Amino acid sequence: MAEGIAAPGSPPQSQVSRSSQDQQRFGIAAGAAAAGGLLLAGLWLHAWPRVLLLSAAGCLGFRAFRAQQRGEPLRLWAQRGTNIESEDAISILRTPQELYQSWNDTELLRQIIPYCRGVERSGQRMRFTIERPVTGAVEMESEITQELENRLLAWEAVPGAEIQSAGEVRFEPDPSGRGSIVRLRLATGPSGWLRGFGLSAKQQAHTELRRFKQLMEAGEIATIQGQPHGQRSAMARLERLVPEPLGSDIMPAEYARPRRRGPVGEPLERERAIRPAREAI
Amino acid sequence: MKALCWQGKEQVGVETVSDPHIINPHDAVVRITSTAICGSDLHLFDGYIPSMEQGDILGHEFMGEVVEIGSAVRNLAVGDRVVVPFPIACGHCYFCEHELWSLCDNTNPNAWMAEKLFGYSPAGIFGYSHMLGGYAGGQAQYARVPFADIGPIKVPERLSDEQVLFLSDIFPTGYMAAENCDIKPGDTVAVWGCGPVGQFAIKSAFLLGAGRVIAIDRFPERLRLARESARAETINYEEVDDVPGQLALMTGGRGPDACIDAVGMEAHGTSLLARMDAAKQKLMLETGRPNVLREAIRACRKGGVLSVAGVYGGFLDTIPFGAAFNKGLRIATGQCHVQRYLRPLLDRVQRNEIDPSFIITHRLSLDEAPRAYEIFRDKKENCVKVVLDPWAAPKAA
Numbered sequence: 001m002a003e004g005i006a007a008p009g010s011p012p013q014s015q016v017s018r019s020s021q022d023q024q025r026f027g028i029a030a031g032a033a034a035a036g037g038l039l040l041a042g043l044w045l046h047a048w049p050r051v052l053l054l055s056a057a058g059c060l061g062f063r064a065f066r067a068q069q070r071g072e073p074l075r076l077w078a079q080r081g082t083n084i085e086s087e088d089a090i091s092i093l094r095t096p097q098e099l100y101q102s103w104n105d106t107e108l109l110r111q112i113i114p115y116c117r118g119v120e121r122s123g124q125r126m127r128f129t130i131e132r133p134v135t136g137a138v139e140m141e142s143e144i145t146q147e148l149e150n151r152l153l154a155w156e157a158v159p160g161a162e163i164q165s166a167g168e169v170r171f172e173p174d175p176s177g178r179g180s181i182v183r184l185r186l187a188t189g190p191s192g193w194l195r196g197f198g199l200s201a202k203q204q205a206h207t208e209l210r211r212f213k214q215l216m217e218a219g220e221i222a223t224i225q226g227q228p229h230g231q232r233s234a235m236a237r238l239e240r241l242v243p244e245p246l247g248s249d250i251m252p253a254e255y256a257r258p259r260r261r262g263p264v265g266e267p268l269e270r271e272r273a274i275r276p277a278r279e280a281i
Numbered sequence: 282m283k284a285l286c287w288q289g290k291e292q293v294g295v296e297t298v299s300d301p302h303i304i305n306p307h308d309a310v311v312r313i314t315s316t317a318i319c320g321s322d323l324h325l326f327d328g329y330i331p332s333m334e335q336g337d338i339l340g341h342e343f344m345g346e347v348v349e350i351g352s353a354v355r356n357l358a359v360g361d362r363v364v365v366p367f368p369i370a371c372g373h374c375y376f377c378e379h380e381l382w383s384l385c386d387n388t389n390p391n392a393w394m395a396e397k398l399f400g401y402s403p404a405g406i407f408g409y410s411h412m413l414g415g416y417a418g419g420q421a422q423y424a425r426v427p428f429a430d431i432g433p434i435k436v437p438e439r440l441s442d443e444q445v446l447f448l449s450d451i452f453p454t455g456y457m458a459a460e461n462c463d464i465k466p467g468d469t470v471a472v473w474g475c476g477p478v479g480q481f482a483i484k485s486a487f488l489l490g491a492g493r494v495i496a497i498d499r500f501p502e503r504l505r506l507a508r509e510s511a512r513a514e515t516i517n518y519e520e521v522d523d524v525p526g527q528l529a530l531m532t533g534g535r536g537p538d539a540c541i542d543a544v545g546m547e548a549h550g551t552s553l554l555a556r557m558d559a560a561k562q563k564l565m566l567e568t569g570r571p572n573v574l575r576e577a578i579r580a581c582r583k584g585g586v587l588s589v590a591g592v593y594g595g596f597l598d599t600i601p602f603g604a605a606f607n608k609g610l611r612i613a614t615g616q617c618h619v620q621r622y623l624r625p626l627l628d629r630v631q632r633n634e635i636d637p638s639f640i641i642t643h644r645l646s647l648d649e650a651p652r653a654y655e656i657f658r659d660k661k662e663n664c665v666k667v668v669l670d671p672w673a674a675p676k677a678a
Contacts, residue, residue, distance in 0.1 A: 218371035220306055222405065222414070230338065236334050
């Protein structure tokens with residue numbers, strides 16, 4: 001990915017000086033030592049205190065190890081304003097043009113985003129109504145910051161919005177000639193998953209891409225919501241209080257295309273159709 | 282409607298549940314006239330496939346009459362008599378277009394679960410755990426069939442249910458197992474497991490030109506069926522010291538050209554490793570007992586083909602991969618791409634080249650399904666294949 005997305009509140013990148021490197025090393029070493037101490041104390045104690053201390057030792061040790069691996073300072077919790085960023089990609093047997101148009105269709109976009117009840121667009125502003133599984137409905141407003149026809153769309157939450165998030169979707173022709181690759185990057189504040197979709201940025205990006213692929217290739221989003229089942233266990237009934245995202249109700253307009261099925265090994269009609277389109281970009 | 286539900290390990294029961302209805306535009310609802318219990322259902326019954334939930338409706342081998350269709354289904358009409366393939370396929374993704382139907386990209390709503398375990402998700406399957414879609418199955422009076430414009434095949438009225446029902450799974454599965462062996466005229470094929478899939482694999486191997494088929498099992502009635510119905514030579518593994526050694530003797534020290542594992546993750550065996558597998562599985566240290574896989578790898582001739590039709594779900598220990606590598610084996614695996622075989626195999630049935638009903642030993646009502654699972658699993662009453670009629674009144678016992 002060439003340029004990063006302008007995520008809200010991201011700390012400016014700066015050169016790491018020698019003294020701060022030493023501080024980092026010291027912090028990590030102290031963290032590892034503390035984890036060791038907790039481990040020993042945990043082994044000495046019994047029953048619940050042991051479980052508690054050993055878990056704490058594990059968490060601290062893991063964080064220290066990860067900080068050392070990544071060359072970051074050891075942090076015990078996420079800093080306020082830190083962004084959680086995630087990128088995912090999926091291949092879809094459609095041209096970048098078709099995919100770009102469908103992503104821009106608010107009715108289709110509503111079905112792609114899990115738990116989304118409505119999408120409205122006026123000019124460069126977009127408003128999403130998300131029906132969150134546990135915490136109820138929330139409105140999100142964002143502004144389109146970059147738009148390259150058939151290639152890219154980037155957006156960012158409007159200043160002062162309740163949920164701070166930003167994202168970017170790119171439509172690239174697949175070099176193998178099999179349709180397109182869609183890349184989605186999402187960034188949210190640390191509590192975005194809780195206040196926003198009820199999903200982490202990673203889950204959110206993955207789910208949206210998969211739903212988009214299903215809608216564009218198969219013409220509907222696979223679901224089992226509403227099918228019959230026998231008596232569920234108490235645990236399963238509790239889990240089901242959080243409903244799964246629904247399937248699709250509207251198909252892409254251009255879905256009414258002939259069924260294509262080529263013999264194994266032969267280039268398929270669709271791939272032949274996509275290749276010239278790819279060269280045109 | 283009545284449906285057979287999974288209620289926990291080794292526990293299934295017929296419950297009254299709501300009728301299925303159209304949910305998505307490509308759905309159909311089928312009134313089921315015949316349904317069968319598959320050997321792979323026993324892995325669910327025994328609790329070896331993860332992500333089953335109490336109340337899940339079982340069954341992936343079924344056929345019936347279309348009673349309702351969704352707005353986007355054009356090729357079916359209410360009243361059509363159809364056989365439904367067990368993998369659910371969208372028909373438009375890369376995999377469907379390359380006839381790899383059971384690997385469809387778009388039909389598993391719980392793809393993320395399978396991705397965690399397998400890296401990428403295969404197609405959704407009827408009644409086969411939430412990891413593979415969580416779709417309600419066909420051991421019921423009705424079933425919702427997603428992507429009904431792609432999977433189900435219409436069958437002529439003059440063929441009975443029993444002649445065409447097995448097109449839904451075991452006949453194509455056995456056929457694909459044989460096709461994967463890349464059989465040259467006169468080849469020798471060894472088949473582990475003389476259950477329904479094994480029987481069809483034996484018959485298919487002959488249909489595809491094999492000169493000899495050697496079948497391996499321990500139940501006399503299954504071995505007899507393989508000999509008499511499918512004219513295979515047989516080995517009862519409880520009566521020989523070492524199956525690969527016996528196969529080497531029978532093939533003049535060369536080994537079979539291809540080996541088919543039609544058993545899967547719950548293999549029985551007499552070897553030390555097989556006993557260790559059983560112990561490890563009890564301790565939940567292993568999800569499969571791959572004894573057949575080990576034997577097949579060892580027994581196969583150099584440069585031969587190992588074709589795996591039996592179901593595996595998780596992790597296996599002590600697979601002699603060195604033998605597979607150093608002998609240059611080719612390995613072909615996977616759930617059957619049933620849609621690929623429906624038409625050609627239906628044609629073979631219509632031409633009387635094969636009558637798949639030869640394996641049926643039990644015809645029961647849906648209410649008797651819990652007992653059927655037990656006798657099928659424990660091979661009681663010489664049980665090889667159970668067909669259930671969801672509408673028959675239970676027999677007064």
